[in-house]
Amino acid sequence: MNLVLFGPPGAGKGTQSDNITKDYNLFKVSTGDLLRDEIKKKTNLGNKIKILIDSGKFVSDEIINDLIKKIISNPKNHDRMIFDGYPRNLNQAKTFDILLNSYNLKIDSVLNLEVDKDILIKRITGRSVCSKCKKIFNDFFNPPNNNHSCLPRFLVRRPDDKAHILENRLKTYFDDTFPVLNYYKKKNILHNISASSDIGSIYKEIKDLLVSLNH
């Protein structure tokens, strides 16, 4: 089977994709990893990517699609791929289909980890860490009170600019992903997974779904 996994930053997508990769003996395709690998190999493309990233620019769809093509063209990966963080927008999704088609491959299921945007923003903005005992708290979900014995002055909040960057990343994710999810919904391969609970229950939900789909 070939899978695509979607999930906003902070939804635990990394952990879930690692779980699925291991249990189903899949090959994980993460664009972040592909870009890092290419930079490490110091190829022409790698050097180009490094310059883009270092200057804070986006890596073009064209470069991403080229890297994905290298993976898809390798028969060793056929029918055992899980895509994590790709396709990121509708343009990538369409190129992806053409690419898969040319190797007679298809995506069997798209799993979408669903977490409410407001909850994710509260996770970011409400977060504080104790600089003494290193415990992590959240004003909305897990406020420091009886469960914390250090002085309040040890509690450190994320600086506003950092919280703002994370919030923006989240908004970009929802804006870009919405059309992609709709695209897969129309193909009847989109499956939403409610991902507001703990990691273990979410993974159980994923496994149950894969069983029900005969994967």
Ligand SMILES: [Zn+2]
């Ligand atoms: Zn503490």
